[in-house]
Every structure is written in structure tokens, then in C-alpha cells.
Amino acid sequence: MLLAPSVDDVKAIIRASATGVLVFSLGIALLAPVALVLGEANAATALLVGAAPAVAMAVLGRRIPTSSLRLTWTRAIVTATTTWIACACVAAVPLYLSGHFVGVDAAFFDAVSGVTNTGHSLVADLDHLPRSLVLLRSWMEVAGGAAFLFVGQSLLEARRALATSLTPGDTMGEHVMPGTGKGLRRTWRTIAALGITGVVGVGVALSVAGVPLASLPITTISLVAAAATTGGFIPNTGAVGAYHSVVVEFMLVVLMLGGATSVGVLAAAARRQHDRIRNDFSFQVYVGMLAAVLAGTMVGLARAGTFEAVVPVARHGIFSAVAAVTTTGLSTVAPELFISDFGVLAPAALVTGMAVGGMLGSMSGGFSTLRMGLLAKGVISDVRKVLQPEGAVSRVGWMRLGRREVLTDAHVRSAATTVMLFLIGILAGATVLLWADGRIALRGALLTATSAIGNVGLDVGVLEPGQAWYVTTTFTILMLLGRLQWLGIFAAIGFVVAIVQGRR
């Protein structure tokens, strides 16, 4: 039986969503004067046309009176979903008005790709996109990444999610957002530390690599935002390899690893609690996945004979493996080569890394290393039960930043559900692609679908401007499902159904 949400529920969700939309839209509005300074009057107008109504509506939304500003579990999840979709709608307006998109669906696809930190793009003539719109893409990545961290930290802080899922457990009725402020502090500190390090490191590396001073600031910002937030959008078709700089690539590897490491682990590293990090189960699986994907990529590249010498194998292999596991989707070669020249094993290793993704509690996508680890623990637990005498009690546990957790059936079920939904999403996306264009190879379709639902954004030449509307719509939905971890979207749909059909 569904209970209809109260009027206060709806008011609280609108008000909280309006706060998120206001911050996001103000950021877009601030880019308008930047566009004017850059001599891009049309882009400035487009940015204002998109941001101004959104700011006005958000201001009005924040004036709605509610009995409590605290968000319960249901309110928090529905608020997160509505905020993400509303922000994508706002960002789609200037993108569409830029004239670089074939249709509204393509512009909305790019907007969703930006706020979900995916990195896919259907922009036509990418190399001549106005610089202010490149900054808009970067802002979308930063805002999306920060919001994702904040929501994740708030849920973890409520100590109910057990870092495994959006399973509400015993939290119904209790407030989970905005929390005590610890999550917000950790979020902005992480963003600031990665941002400052990135701007200094990548900026210096790019200037040494010979990037002209005039384009240095925007190139630096876009690369840092792409790597540190795992967003993966860069404003040139030549990939990161176009800069021909090992130092730039190393700095991006640092940022990608930072962006895919959980805020809790980064905070423990800041306090030099290395023993806690070493024992952290999610971190162990993360390191294990990195090693496995690195090994698979190296062996695959060596076997396919893609590169003849050790150094190119290492250079392209390391970058590709890190970009896959951290779900950044950047590459040092033209992405089409992943299908045509990388053989079979290397792309398979990369797809596996993309599907699993980085750590829960970071900005990365995928179904996360912790869920992967919990599934493995579940198998171990079942094997133990079979081998032990009847009636014996077996407890399997894992460490989470110095605290011991005991594995329960709910953890394994939750992890298995998410993984299963991811796999269904990959199959659905690949099927739509194969249906739309018979020339697409199965490998390319599977890689692209994994890339979308894992919020990776590695485009191997399959998603291009001019795609059929149902392809862009399917992949837009996949990106949202991936970022909101499925249950967020399901909860929002259930909320709407409850408004219509629920018992009052």
C-alpha cells in the first residue's frame, strides 16, 4: 500500500531542489560576463536566457513555507533526483541556443552528460565551441561532482546507508540532509584541494608543453574539471594525447585517482591515518581493480601488437586503465582506436574497470568497488556455510575506515540488485544502439552502453551528432540511472505514483 505524500513533503522537496538549482543557475549567470569579456556576445545571451528564468523560479521556490527544512530519507532521494534533472534542463537551454546541437534532445543529452559527470558529447564542431560554453561544461562537471559528493556524504553521515546502497533500512522518518555540516565541509575541502593542485600542476605542465598563453586558462580549467571530477569532457577531438606531454598526462592521472578515491579515505590520508586506509575494504578492492585492469590492459596491448616498444605500451596502457577505473573516460589516443587497434583483451579489461568504477563516496561512477567486494564476500560466506557443520554460525566482516562491519544478507542483496540493474542497463543500451545502426559492432555497442551507465564518457565513435532521438533519449536515461544509482529514479517515480494513487 502506498501512502500519499503530504503537501509539506512536496513543499520541502521543491524548496530544497530550488536551493540546488539556484546555486547552479547563478554559476551559469556568472559565466555571461566572462563570455562578454571573451567577445562571445551570442553565448553571453544564451547563458543569460538559460540562467535568468531558472534563478527567478528558484528564488520563488525557496520562499515556499515548510514546517521543516530537514529532509527525511524519501525527501532527500527525491530532492536529489529532481535537482539533477532540473539543473540539466537549465544547462540545456544555452547549449541548444549555441547552435552546436542538432536538436533539443542532443542538447539535453549533453547537459545530462555534464551534470552526471559522464563526458559523452553530441556537440557538432567541438573544436570551435565558444570558450564560455567550454567553461559551462566545466562548471556542470564541478557542480555535479560536488553535489554528488555532498549527497553521498550526507547519506553516509546519517550512518544508515552503510556505504552500500540507497537502501533506507531503519532511517524512515529521520532526517538525513543537510546533516551536521561535516559532509559539506569535507566536500568543499576535497574539491578545493584537487582544484588548486590541478590548476597549478596542469597549468604549469601545459605551459611547458607549449600551449599558448591565450588559451592556457580555459584549457587548464577544462582539463582539471574533466579529470578531478571524473567528468571527462575536453574541448578538442584530439584527446589528451594532442598535448604530447607525459607530465600533463601524469598530473591528470593524479587528479583522476583523487576524484575516484572516497572522501573518507582522502580525509584519513590528510590525518595520516594510513593504517585505516590500508585496512579499508573498499580501498583494497579499488587497488585490486586498478592492478587487475592495468595487467589486463598491458597484456592485451602487448598481445595485440598495438605498440612495439615498452614505453608506449606503458604510457597509453596506464592512462587508459586509470581513466577507465576512475570512470573519467579520458584517453591519450583517438577513442576509435580502442575498437580498431587495441585487440580484444585490452578493451575487455577496460570495460570491466568502467563497469565497476571507483570508490563509493567519491565522484566516480560505476557500481563501485565496495559493491563488487561485498558480492565476493557474499560468495565466500555461502561457501563457508556449506563447509561448516550444520548449525554453526559464520560471520563475515569487513573494515570501513577503522570500523568493523558485519556482512548481512541485506548488504549482499543490495549490492547484487545494483549490479544486476547495471548489467540490464548495459544490455538495453547496447540493444538500442545495434537496432539503430546495423554497422555498429557488438563490442563498440557494449563499450558505449557501459560507458554511459557507468558515467564514464569514453566515446569510441558510436555516439555522434545526428543520432536518432530514441538513441539519445535512451542514453540520457542511462546516464541519469547510473548517477542516481537507479533507486533514486525509482524512488522519484514511486513518489509521483504515490501522489496520484496513494492512500491519504
Next chain:
Amino acid sequence: MARDRRSDDAGRAVIGSDERDRRWQRTEEPTWRRALNGIGSVVVMAIVVVLVGLALSWLATLVL
């Protein structure tokens, strides 16, 4: 005079292990130092990844 944070209400020193004292001191590090610790750890991780990647690629190229 402000009471020592490691003393109880009566002002008596709280006896703790050296490890606890060290942890207490660690949390008192300035923000910039903690940021450097965090970023430094990620840089070390990246260096390890690069070294492991180099070793793996050398092995893979040698064997295959």
C-alpha cells in the same frame, strides 16, 4: 588559565597511551598541512600506479 584539554573536570591529567596522545596531536595539524598530506598521498598512489604499470608493460612485452 585555560584548562588543558587532556585533563578531567577536576584538572587532573588524563592518563592515556602514547598512541592516543599522538593521535590527539595529529588532529591539531593546520589545514594547509592536512591538504598537503591528502594530495601527497594521491601523488604517491599515482607514482606507484605508474611504476606497477611500467613493470607490467615490460613483463608483458617481454613474455608475449
